[in-house]
Amino acid sequence: xxxxxxxxxxxxxxxxxxxxxxxxxxxxxxxxxxxxxxxxxxxxxxxxxxxxxxxxxxxxxxxxxxxxxxxxxxxxxxxxxxxxxxxxxxxxxxxxxxxxxxxxxxxxxxxxxxxxxxxxxxxxxxxxxxxxxxxxxxxxxxxxxxxxxxxxxxxxxxxxxxxxxxxxxxxxxxxxxxxxxxxxxxxxxxxxxxxxxxxxxxxxxxxxxxxxxxxxxxxxxxxxxxxxxxxxxxxxxxxxxxxxxxxxxxxxxxx
Amino acid sequence: xxxxxxxxxxxxxxxxxxxxxxxxxxxxxxxxxxxxxxxxxxxxxxxxxxxxxxxxxxxxxxxxxxxxxxxxxxxxxxxxxxxxxxxxxxxxxxxxxxxxxxxxxxxxxxxxxxxxxxxxxxxxxxxxxxxxxxxxxxxxxxxxxxxxxxxxxxxxxxxxxxxxxxxxxxxxxxxxxxxxxxxxxxxxxxxxxxxxxxxxxxxxxxxxxxxxxxxxxxxxxxxxxxxxxxxxxxxxxxxxxxxxxxxxxxxxxxxxxxxxxxxxxxxxxxxxxxxxxxxxxxxxxxxxxxxxxxxxxxxxxxxxxxxxxxxxxxxxxxxxxxxxxxxxxxxxxxxxx
Numbered sequence: 001x002x003x004x005x006x007x008x009x010x011x012x013x014x015x016x017x018x019x020x021x022x023x024x025x026x027x028x029x030x031x032x033x034x035x036x037x038x039x040x041x042x043x044x045x046x047x048x049x050x051x052x053x054x055x056x057x058x059x060x061x062x063x064x065x066x067x068x069x070x071x072x073x074x075x076x077x078x079x080x081x082x083x084x085x086x087x088x089x090x091x092x093x094x095x096x097x098x099x100x101x102x103x104x105x106x107x108x109x110x111x112x113x114x115x116x117x118x119x120x121x122x123x124x125x126x127x128x129x130x131x132x133x134x135x136x137x138x139x140x141x142x143x144x145x146x147x148x149x150x151x152x153x154x155x156x157x158x159x160x161x162x163x164x165x166x167x168x169x170x171x172x173x174x175x176x177x178x179x180x181x182x183x184x185x186x187x188x189x190x191x192x193x194x195x196x197x198x199x200x201x202x203x204x205x206x207x208x209x210x211x212x213x214x215x216x217x218x219x220x221x222x223x224x225x226x227x228x229x230x231x232x233x234x235x236x237x238x239x240x241x242x243x244x245x246x247x248x249x250x251x252x253x254x255x
Numbered sequence: 256x257x258x259x260x261x262x263x264x265x266x267x268x269x270x271x272x273x274x275x276x277x278x279x280x281x282x283x284x285x286x287x288x289x290x291x292x293x294x295x296x297x298x299x300x301x302x303x304x305x306x307x308x309x310x311x312x313x314x315x316x317x318x319x320x321x322x323x324x325x326x327x328x329x330x331x332x333x334x335x336x337x338x339x340x341x342x343x344x345x346x347x348x349x350x351x352x353x354x355x356x357x358x359x360x361x362x363x364x365x366x367x368x369x370x371x372x373x374x375x376x377x378x379x380x381x382x383x384x385x386x387x388x389x390x391x392x393x394x395x396x397x398x399x400x401x402x403x404x405x406x407x408x409x410x411x412x413x414x415x416x417x418x419x420x421x422x423x424x425x426x427x428x429x430x431x432x433x434x435x436x437x438x439x440x441x442x443x444x445x446x447x448x449x450x451x452x453x454x455x456x457x458x459x460x461x462x463x464x465x466x467x468x469x470x471x472x473x474x475x476x477x478x479x480x481x482x483x484x485x486x487x488x489x490x491x492x493x494x495x496x497x498x499x500x501x502x503x504x505x506x507x508x509x510x511x512x513x514x515x516x517x518x519x520x521x522x523x524x525x526x527x528x529x530x531x532x533x534x535x536x537x538x539x540x541x542x543x544x545x546x547x548x549x550x551x552x553x554x555x556x557x558x559x560x561x562x563x564x565x566x567x568x569x570x571x572x573x574x575x576x577x578x579x580x581x582x583x584x585x586x587x588x589x590x591x592x
Contacts, residue, residue, distance in 0.1 A: 045482070048486055050482050069488075070485060070488045070490055073486075073488065074487050075488070077486075079483070081480070081482065081486075083480075084480050084483055085346060085478065085480045087475075087478045087534075088528065088532045088533040089475075089532055089534045093475075093534055097475065097479065097487060098487070100472070100476050100487045100489065101488035103472070106469065107471075107472035107473075153487070
């Protein structure tokens with residue numbers, strides 16, 4: 001399990017997130033919520049060791065991340081990033097990059113790696129275009145290829161930074177279903193989302209960041225009742241029971 | 256990217272590689288046979304196999320055309336692979352050894368060693384490598400300290416390139432005998448090259464290209480972006496440093512015997528990207544072969560177009576490369592690329 005203990009992290013000596021304590025338990029979907037600039041992506045990068053913590057420590061199964069080699073980190077946590085360069089390569093080759101942490105010199109992928117990559121593509125629905133150039137795919141198809149690469153990394157923790165941005169509603173739901181399925185397999189899934197309602201409906205735990213500080217970390221119901229979302233996002237929040245379960249929605253004015 | 260699709264099928268790939276190898280071999284054969292004196296294929300083969308340097312054909316092949324052919328092959332492959340590595344590592348399709356000032360810094364190092372220690376010219380490949388390395392370090396350092404945007408990098412390279420060009424001119428003005436053929440050096444060319452002069456550069460270029468091919472998977476991962484590459488377990492800083500060292504080694508070695516040859520490092524990797532995609536192993540191999548073929552053909556044209564007069568190969572490269580590059584750009588803008 002990945003744990004953050006009093007973590008402060010940022011850029012150029014200026015902390016963006018301060019003194020955060022947070023666990024990402026196995027088998028649960030944790031959603032990070034917060035307005036733009038509240039430090040969600042910074043926190044994820046700190047948890048992945050991409051940004052060294054200025055203070056505090058990031059623990060992987062109790063070991064400080066500073067003691068781990070990049071390859072060890074990559075075998076423990078995968079990252080579906082928000083922004084990226086898309087090279088002009090075959091989709092299957094792209095997904096195979098997820099096996100890089102397991103490859104030794106001369107870096108030739110084994111039959112098993114291909115099988116894992118194809119299984120990951122199957123899981124994300126991207127197998128039909130395994131031979132296509134990634135650049136020729138639509139935004140949603142590309143996202144499913146990147147998600148397959150993340151899954152091919154086969155890690156106990158999976159971070160997804162705004163995985164539903166720019167996707168149509170069908171694909172958003174598919175991403176959320178994939179996240180739930182991964183959690184049911186025992187993985188810790190961490191999502192950065194902007195959709196408060198989707199987060200409350202789909203998460204096991206919700207962490208709310210406000211101006212770089214963790215203002216709440218609890219179950220969706222407890223977070224809803226705490227009123228922290230209303231304060232943080234300056235919106236009204238409502239919930240209603242429907243035949244499909246509890247649904248949350250927000251209103252423009254905070255109550 | 257329609258052109259990529261052609262090479263994405265196994266059959267298309269096979270045809271592409273066979274065609275590229277055949278083109279390169281044909282260019283080699285023509286390069287040995289054609290010139291101010293035309294030699295038949297039989298004469299060329301006989302001269303090569305017998306090692307005869309007594310006959311006119313033997314002397315032409317062994318002392319003139321074979322060294323030039325080797326120089327063209329080495330220079331083309333080294334600059335194209337160097338450009339491919341620089342473009343991949345810096346995530347910048349506008350970067351190349353010529354554009355970001357690597358060639359100029361290598362050239363300045365060669366000019367300095369010729370001016371200060373003319374007897375140590377055998378060390379010029381090493382000096383060129385160190386100069387190229389300094390050039391890479393300077394440009395990357397400037398770009399990173401100002402935010403490392405793609406355009407900043409190119410502009411910093413242009414500024415450094417011009418500055419170093421002025422330094423080369425200053426050296427040659429103060430010590431005129433340092434580079435007797437300064438114009439040839441500035442434009443780039445292979446006239447008067449010998450096997451002895453090529454040997455140390457070849458000793459750097461061939462292992463350099465092999466090392467780039469061995470690091471192709473690392474480049475693939477690096478091309479995803481540095482943070483994503485790191486999250487996949489790549490040690491980004493050391494790998495990037497080693498790759499830039501290799502790019503400097505290749506460009507420096509080429510400049511040490513060919514001068515400031517332009518365009519190859521920019522257009523060959525671009526053309527290969529269109530043909531084989533961006534997977535690093537085929538891209539590096541295609542760049543090496545394509546660069547060798549392109550420069551050999553241009554050198555052949557330089558020697559034969561106005562025979563018995565000869566153009567510096569750099570002029571032909573610019574005449575052939577400029578319009579070709581523009582065509583590539585316009586084709587892309589037109590949505591046909």
